[in-house]
Amino acid sequence: MLVVVGTIPVPDFPLVTGQVTLNQDLINIGGYQFPVNRGTPALLGAALISCEVLGQSAPYAYLVGDLGLGEGSRRLYKYLEAKLKKAHIQTLVFHYLQPDVDWHNRVLFAVAEMSPRPILIADAGFMYAAKMSGQASHYDLFIPDVGELAFLADGQAPHPFYTRGFILHQEDRVPELIARAYAHDNAARYLLVKGHQDYLATAEGILATVDHPVEPALEAIGGTGDTLTGIAAALVSTGTAIDQAAIMAAQVNRFAGHHAHPTPATQVAEIIRHIPAALAQARGTKL
Amino acid sequence: MTWLGIFKRQPRPRPDESQADLGILVFSHTSEVIRAEKLLKTAGWQVRVMGPPSEIQSGCDLVIEFPLIEELNLVRTLEAAQLSPLQIVPVSSPLMKPVKLFQVKDFGRYLMVRAANMKLTVDQESQVIVNVSGGGCPDVPYLAQEMVGKTLTTAPRPKEIGHTLCGYALQLAFEEIMRQCSW
Numbered sequence: 001m002l003v004v005v006g007t008i009p010v011p012d013f014p015l016v017t018g019q020v021t022l023n024q025d026l027i028n029i030g031g032y033q034f035p036v037n038r039g040t041p042a043l044l045g046a047a048l049i050s051c052e053v054l055g056q057s058a059p060y061a062y063l064v065g066d067l068g069l070g071e072g073s074r075r076l077y078k079y080l081e082a083k084l085k086k087a088h089i090q091t092l093v094f095h096y097l098q099p100d101v102d103w104h105n106r107v108l109f110a111v112a113e114m115s116p117r118p119i120l121i122a123d124a125g126f127m128y129a130a131k132m133s134g135q136a137s138h139y140d141l142f143i144p145d146v147g148e149l150a151f152l153a154d155g156q157a158p159h160p161f162y163t164r165g166f167i168l169h170q171e172d173r174v175p176e177l178i179a180r181a182y183a184h185d186n187a188a189r190y191l192l193v194k195g196h197q198d199y200l201a202t203a204e205g206i207l208a209t210v211d212h213p214v215e216p217a218l219e220a221i222g223g224t225g226d227t228l229t230g231i232a233a234a235l236v237s238t239g240t241a242i243d244q245a246a247i248m249a250a251q252v253n254r255f256a257g258h259h260a261h262p263t264p265a266t267q268v269a270e271i272i273r274h275i276p277a278a279l280a281q282a283r284g285t286k287l
Numbered sequence: 288m289t290w291l292g293i294f295k296r297q298p299r300p301r302p303d304e305s306q307a308d309l310g311i312l313v314f315s316h317t318s319e320v321i322r323a324e325k326l327l328k329t330a331g332w333q334v335r336v337m338g339p340p341s342e343i344q345s346g347c348d349l350v351i352e353f354p355l356i357e358e359l360n361l362v363r364t365l366e367a368a369q370l371s372p373l374q375i376v377p378v379s380s381p382l383m384k385p386v387k388l389f390q391v392k393d394f395g396r397y398l399m400v401r402a403a404n405m406k407l408t409v410d411q412e413s414q415v416i417v418n419v420s421g422g423g424c425p426d427v428p429y430l431a432q433e434m435v436g437k438t439l440t441t442a443p444r445p446k447e448i449g450h451t452l453c454g455y456a457l458q459l460a461f462e463e464i465m466r467q468c469s470w
């Protein structure tokens with residue numbers, strides 16, 4: 001079972017859990033609906049469509065409303081601390097949550113009691129908290145962009161906003177930033193770095209790169225990192241090895257972006273619609 | 288260590304982890320510290336008054352510790368009460384400064400500015416914000432929802448409706464793109 005933990009940018013959206021469905025660019029869960037857009041909804045949309053194509057059951061989600069004040073995230077953290085220990089989850093994805101080291105650690109302790117322990121994927125705010133807590137190595141996959149990679153590579157920065165300039169200036173030297181992130185113990189077992197060229201790496205070095213097709217406009221489109229995480233999570237949940245799943249996800253995300261003929265004004269929902277064809281293309285199969 | 292060994296590891300806190308996501312507010316006078324503490328506690332923040340770290344060379348001999356991620360929201364609360372900190376720094380590294388570097392990418396019709404982990408893209412002809420990307424705090428999807436589709440002059444400012452450091456970074460990108468587009 002694939003479970004996605006994240007937030008919805010709707011005030012007073014309650015804490016809801018359950019299996020998600022997708023209808024006309026709207027995600028449905030527990031009687032609530034919200035549009036597929038950037039953030040956790042984009043991740044869920046991509047994961048859901050990928051699971052459908054892969055013949056997997058739809059993902060489950062633990063969601064709460066949070067506009068950045070952190071109250072919803074903390075309610076969700078509390079729920080996770082109480083419930084995760086007895087949950088049976090194969091792949092667990094943490095996404096847009098208010099970074100909070102104390103709550104992160106409580107959740108990670110709950111995960112440590114799970115049997116079997118799920119594959120852990122972290123992105124966005126929860127990845128920031130994982131880095132800040134010093135527990136990054138407990139995760140199986142982080143999916144940072146280059147700016148976030150610089151944050152992971154900076155042993156002192158408490159948030160990407162404080163990443164030091166001499167590190168930020170290394171944007172065209174991703175392999176060095178990856179090595180630096182691992183040297184500071186601030187990286188998961190696998191790093192999938194999204195950018196002009198996507199990199200898959202471990203502490204041993206770069207395992208693979210994906211650089212085709214190239215669509216420069218994708219950098220400007222909010223949610224394209226979220227779709228990458230959703231596709232990767234769906235593939236991992238099929239039992240595919242993490243490294244293979246990550247490489248394929250990078251390829252699928254690029255194909256989907258390419259098929260959308262994007263401009264910097266394209267919205268991510270348009271790209272999500274092309275995931276089925278992109279998955280078929282990457283797998284060498286027909287829809 | 289075997290994979291099984293890694294699998295069974297228990298999370299172990301680093302010695303400084305409890306302070307990793309905290310910041311410090313530095314004020315000129317103790318009276319401001321007292322006012323700020325009362326104001327913030329009344330507003331529901333978990334803050335505490337403490338002595339300044341040795342790296343802090345300015346301000347009085349008391350500082351306020353607060354959740355660093357929520358800097359934008361907290362500063363807005365202070366400013367509404369005419370309280371302006373001299374400095375805001377991370378507890379773990381008091382000498383660190385916020386990112387002041389911008390990356391600008393011209394796509395022709397569209398212009399993108401990146402500040403730290405946040406990117407803002409506008410249509411240079413209409414000055415409509417067409418995309419917000421990057422970031423990981425929960426106010427980012429909300430900011431995007433409220434800003435995309437509006438012009439630079441009619442869109443709400445991230446500093447007005449954002450709450451976190453990602454929102455703060457987006458505000459810097461917004462200011463830079465306003466500067467770039469003010470021809």
